[in-house]
Amino acid sequence: MTTPVLRVGALSKTFGAHRALDGVDLEIGAGQVHGLLGENGSGKSTLIKVLTGVHAPDPGGRLEVHGRPVPLPLAPGEFRRLGISVVHQDLGLLPELSVAENMRVAQAIAARRAVVSWRAERRLAGRTLQRYKVDVDPAAPVASLGDTERALVAILRAVEELGDSRALLILDEPTVFLPREGTDLLFGLVRELVADGRTGVLLVSHDLHEVLAHTSCVSVLRDGRLEATVDSAATTPERLAELIVGPAGAVAPRSRAAAAGSGDAAGPVGPATRSPRVRVRDLHAPRLHGVSFDVGRGEVLGLTGLAGSGAEEVLPLLYGARRARGGVLEVDGGEQPVPSARPASSLRRGVVYVPADRRQDGGVLEESVERNVTMPVLTELGSRWRLRPRALRRRAEELAERFDVRPRDPGAVFGTLSGGNQQKAVLAKWLQVGPRLVLLAEPTQGVDVGARAHIFGLLRAVAEDGAATVLASSDYEQLATVCDRVLVLARGRVVAELSGPELDPATISDRVLSSTAPLPRQQARTPQTQESS
Ligand SMILES: Nc1ncnc2c1ncn2[C@@H]1O[C@H](COP(=O)(O)OP(=O)(O)OP(=O)(O)O)[C@@H](O)[C@H]1O
Numbered sequence: 134m135t136t137p138v139l140r141v142g143a144l145s146k147t148f149g150a151h152r153a154l155d156g157v158d159l160e161i162g163a164g165q166v167h168g169l170l171g172e173n174g175s176g177k178s179t180l181i182k183v184l185t186g187v188h189a190p191d192p193g194g195r196l197e198v199h200g201r202p203v204p205l206p207l208a209p210g211e212f213r214r215l216g217i218s219v220v221h222q223d224l225g226l227l228p229e230l231s232v233a234e235n236m237r238v239a240q241a242i243a244a245r246r247a248v249v250s251w252r253a254e255r256r257l258a259g260r261t262l263q264r265y266k267v268d269v270d271p272a273a274p275v276a277s278l279g280d281t282e283r284a285l286v287a288i289l290r291a292v293e294e295l296g297d298s299r300a301l302l303i304l305d306e307p308t309v310f311l312p313r314e315g316t317d318l319l320f321g322l323v324r325e326l327v328a329d330g331r332t333g334v335l336l337v338s339h340d341l342h343e344v345l346a347h348t349s350c351v352s353v354l355r356d357g358r359l360e361a362t363v364d365s366a367a368t369t370p371e372r373l374a375e376l377i378v379g380p381a382g383a384v385a386p387r388s389r390a391a392a393a394g395s396g397d398a399a400g401p402v403g404p405a406t407r408s409p410r411v412r413v414r415d416l417h418a419p420r421l422h423g424v425s426f427d428v429g430r431g432e433v434l435g436l437t438g439l440a441g442s443g444a445e446e447v448l449p450l451l452y453g454a455r456r457a458r459g460g461v462l463e464v465d466g467g468e469q470p471v472p473s474a475r476p477a478s479s480l481r482r483g484v485v486y487v488p489a490d491r492r493q494d495g496g497v498l499e500e501s502v503e504r505n506v507t508m509p510v511l512t513e514l515g516s517r518w519r520l521r522p523r524a525l526r527r528r529a530e531e532l533a534e535r536f537d538v539r540p541r542d543p544g545a546v547f548g549t550l551s552g553g554n555q556q557k558a559v560l561a562k563w564l565q566v567g568p569r570l571v572l573l574a575e576p577t578q579g580v581d582v583g584a585r586a587h588i589f590g591l592l593r594a595v596a597e598d599g600a601a602t603v604l605a606s607s608d609y610e611q612l613a614t615v616c617d618r619v620l621v622l623a624r625g626r627v628v629a630e631l632s633g634p635e636l637d638p639a640t641i642s643d644r645v646l647s648s649t650a651p652l653p654r655q656q657a658r659t660p661q662t663q664e665s666s
Pocket residue numbers: 148151153171172173174175176177178179180539540549550551552553554579580581
């Protein structure tokens with residue numbers, strides 16, 4: 134057998150009393166795409182942080198790169214010299230710099246030359262783009278690129294950083310912001326990369342189908358321990374789900390129809406024939422051209438579309454986090470022009486918004502979980518002049534329990550929570566206020582398979598309490614599982630409405646992919662959804 138590009142042995146990492154990694158042994162072969170799965174908080178990011186020198190592991194851990202032992206902890210930046218590089222979910226590109234500058238800046242700095250020849254650097258970047266058949270202009274500013282092109286550039290920048298020692302490229306949930314076709318391009322690039330037979334890829338993801346489709350083997354972490362490493366071709370999503378959450382809690386990904394049949398908590402919220410609680414009329418913004426829809430009491434309405442369709446714009450506009458040009462939002466009969474919406478006035482009207490980017494918009498990283506989750510109810514649980522610390526702590530504990538936020542320590546600093554647990558805490562923060570209209574963007578992005586089902590159950594409970602919910606997502610399976618109706622947007626307009634038997638992931642995907650083709654006007658209109666241009 135060939136020497137693995139990377140091997141770790143007996144790797145542990147303890148934070149205070151908590152063991153985030155517990156004696157992990159892992160091998161990644163040359164030419165291999167190796168999946169890494171695990172529940173939120175199971176230790177995946179901690180492993181990456183040890184491999185990139187952010188965290189010093191506990192004594193006794195071993196690391197080998199291309200068969201050579203490397204002493205731990207790694208010095209700052211040493212991982213790059215070893216031929217390890219990482220693409221994080223947020224991609225870490227500088228939008229105001231060009232593609233070439235982004236791709237070559239690390240090498241330019243490392244070369245310690247007094248003057249950097251950007252012309253030469255651009256040529257090198259262009260060569261790499263060409264070699265991997267990525268059709269992007271090296272001189273273009275990253276800000277001008279679409280999501281898929283940005284992800285491809287981020288991967289190629291990481292490839293440049295691998296240098297000659299080329300060992301391991303770590304992809305940490307790189308596809309969560311990508312449409313389907315972008316994901317295919319990305320994995321095409323990954324296959325090209327490992328075809329050199331000298332590089333391995335570690336792919337971290339919560340998408341079991343994606344992992345099985347694009348890896349040769351998968352390792353699963355549970356509570357910091359390596360649960361198993363399995364051959365991707367010989368396993369199923371159900372088996373992986375079981376390895377991730379354990380046999381008792383396993384929830385295989387399933388469609389809405391299947392869930393409805395079984396009465397599963399992840400099933401549909403209810404029939405779509407409800408009196409409208411919310412009306413949106415003629416919403417206009419630079420990329421939206423007259424979007425209108427109703428949402429019933431207890432209804433979950435999905436919004437989806439390709440990147441740039443406008444589906445991702447609707448929620449922040451309705452909430453007032455971004456400025457609309459026109460439109461009216463009616464909640465329980467009370468009308469408000471959308472351009473005058475502001476977050477504070479939205480909250481007073483019972484409108485809450487859970488954004489997709491929880492790190493940027495969802496919570497205060499330096500504050501405790503308790504501070505974060507009790508923010509919207511400070512006055513309710515105290516008085517104007519006096520906070521009631523015990524009531525706040527009790528509320529935070531209740532929310533952590535109900536929303537399964539781990540660790541169950543309200544005093545924990547929000548930024549130290551794993552990504553998925555941050556997401557659950559942000560949901561807890563907003564869903565506790567008894568909202569009338571819930572605006573949710575990608576609510577299960579970055580959460581594990583068990584937590585995903587748990588969140589679906591919570592959404593159902595909120596809907597059963599009578600809230601109207603609008604869920605913007607590009608996760609078709611999620612839309613099919615949770616929504617009563619789904620609207621497809623293209624070029625800033627609603628072009629289709631799906632309900633009943635059409636609510637399955639394949640049909641939604643078809644409609645979204647065909648949405649770029651011009652539609653006859655009648656087809657673009659639906660009984661409950663009108664558009665005006
Ligand atoms: N700096 C830190 N201080 C204290 N605890 C931490 C710190 N970083 C991580 N942890 C804890 O270590 C555990 C593992 O977290 P980690 O971020 O590695 O999980 P993960 O598998 O990446 O989860 P996710 O899928 O949600 O991103 C969690 O319980 C987390 O709260």
